Amino acid sequence: MGMTMAEKIIAGAAGKESCKAGDIETVTLDRLMSNDGTTHLTIDMYNNLKNPHIADVDKLVWIVDHNIPADSPKTAASQKKMRDFAREHGIRFYEGEGVCHQIMMENHVRPGELIFGADSHTCAYGALGAFGTGVGCTDYLYAMVTGTSWLLVPETIRFNLNGKLNEGVYARDLILTIIGRISANGANYKAMEFAGPGLATLTMADRISICNLCVEAGAKTALMEVDDIALEYLKAHGREPKAIFKSDEDANFAQVIDVDLSEIKPIVAKPHFVDNIVDAKECQDVKIDEAFLGSCNNGRLEDLRVGARIIKGKKVAEGVRFLVVPASRAVYKEALKEGILDTFMEAGAMVMNPNCSVCWGACQGVIGQGEVLISTGTRNFKGRAGHKDSFVYLASAATVTASAIKGTIATADMV
């Protein structure tokens, strides 16, 4: 019996020839990412161990992105703790340079690696053929101290992508459609693998956006086959693959799902569940108070270009706040050079520094009671973006920008 990509990566990390779904393996991690959401808790636990040490400090990457710059004495204290510890132990440390997953994609992730991130959207790294999975701070601490952890080898749902997305339809619409189809726990404990001829039509930005959101279907990880587009991205960022894996033809998949990209339409996920999807046009009566273009899901240059093309020469609707948040400093600088940020500001948008922003309901742009946000963020849970009685709709960069112009939920062809 052949092996899936996920099985091959885990077998390698366990120092074995093979493994299969359902096995529990002890694995050595290639990289360990943590951000300011929980690192302070990891440090407290670390300091509580007797004679603690870090197994391999070169594998650690710590990134302050959730609350940067600090917005209260509480967050300042937790970030100071993180900064001081990183300095003392020589941990690779980023602050103010971008959202953690974007930094990891730009600077660290390599195909074939097994990566723990103390953040649920770590599954984004599958866009480069790496097995990224989210863990809590205790699992993170264990891996940081021992260099290892245990993993249940996941079953794989394979998505065969065919065709091409139509003009005005984006990767975000595709992944929301898939989550809607399989439901918010449709891939629980499983790997979601994407392959097929349609993959070649998707940019790296598209691929990151797709893999990033797979945790919203419960997935343990997302994986994409590594092709020339991925290798080019890697090379442009000065890195080489660790190993390139593909699922064998006779690999055992829990499910194989064919997806015709040409059938995907602009989609909106309505409150309060990511799988609560409808055709975006069905929401055109929904009035919005705020729009957010950014996050680890859609804050890349390609997303900002889409938004800028739509809003150029137009204005943000009266009474609407429009937050534009590039995912990293590199994205910000490039967008500045291309005049994209000028376009947004002339239209009346607020352009913020790279951070997680309102996607996680802290830091900035938090919404009040009864307010409606349309967002390229990752989640629309009850209270996610602020007051418990507020409403978050998730959509593509195009739909979010069009809605900011119109003041009600709209697709790009409506403005």
Added chain:
Amino acid sequence: MSESFTAKIWVLGDDIDTDIILPTEYLAYKEINDMKPYAFSPLRPDLASKIQPGDMIVAGRNFGCGSSREQAPEVVKALGVSCVVAKSYARIFFRNAINNGLLLIENQELYDQVKEGDIAKVTPGKSIEVNGKTYEIASLPDNLMEILNAGGLVKAMRKRNGLD
């Protein structure tokens, strides 16, 4: 962990996410005890004050979906919840709960059969008895039981290394 206990049931629904279990704005609080009053507040603002140590939670599918914030299972544990019984769990929450010594039980039937306030007798790894009916429950794998019995992963590590 195999000793029986009785517990009063609180019933929650499907897809109870980590932002409901503990909203973002309270994550920066210094101590887990400071976060306790806000557990489940977007859904049921008064629930945290009503839960008594030893009570249990029964829920539907996908309990704990969402964020990897470990404060979520920590705060449930801190409220004194003896166990959670759900149809299924999101995987990050599942690991985090075990790592914090919070007992999770997967059961397909219970959620549809009980109501809030019912009293159940729970025998971990064996059964749950409630309203005159007995529901069999599976035991967790040995490596997870070792962690649970120690009260969490850090405590299990300390024990394994002979520190406690």
